[in-house]
Amino acid sequence: MRATAEQLRALRQEVAGLERWQAEAQPRRVALGHPEMDAALGGGLEPGRLHEVFAAEPGDAASASGFAAMLAARLGGGILWLRQEQAGRQGGALHAPGLCEIGIDPARLILGVLPDPLAVLTAAGEAARCPGVGVVVAELWRTPRVLDLTATRRLSLAAETSGASVLLLRVEAEARPTAAQSRWSVGTAASVPLEAGAPGYPALSVALTRHRGGPPGGPWQVEWDRDGASFRAWGGGGAALSGPPLPAAAHG
DSSP states (O other): OOOOHHHHHHHHHHHHHHHHHHHHSSOOOOOSHHHHHHHTTTTSSOOOSSEEEESSSSHHHHHHHHHHHHHHHHHOEEEEEEEEHHHHOOOOHHHHHHHHHOOGGGGGGGEEEEHHHHHHHHHHHHHTTTTSSEEEEEEESOOOOSHHHHHHHHHHHHHHOOOOEEEEEESOOOOOOOSSSSSEEEEHHHOOOHHHHHGOEEEEEEEEEETTTOOOOOEEEEETTTTEEEEEEEETTTTSSSSOOOOOOOTT
């Protein structure tokens, strides 16, 4: 018996619905560019989720901030960076020329300095609900009591609802249970000098210490490629000179 036009139309709609369901069931991922990091993440970092970035040591605050900025550049969209006032006093100010070197136009970044952790978390939750925001960076100092599992669940839900990514930047902090999709530990690494003694590319030591989609990974020595706005293996940006690598820059 031949199918009628109505039956064929209904079948097409059913197939289209199944295809949409499969597409929604597979989370969207943004490849970071470093093959091993992307493999550990199952293909890349999930946008519209909460992710944590820890400074491996107190002196690695600048490296952790740089990594958060690099992730924000990779994820795309407008950036709202919210800092606890104490974090600014201890870690220094964001440097516009440094952001440009990473590949972030300072015009696409709004900086907010707030007096305490509760104010940062409240503002981050409200901002993460705005579909027009690409990335919210919430920078906290140490381990405030208000940053508990409930607070991070609120941030995670806000991110999943709007599609904005939330990066929780932690300095001099201890890891506790959170609702974050991934947790990173970031330390300093010496860059590889280029030919003629030119400064090397920004380098970091990065470890994926927790991932809800799989096991942890790393650590990896990585470089940041500004032009491609992506990570790559350490020393992959060009011919290195023979001899020891350049020392890390002062103050991170």
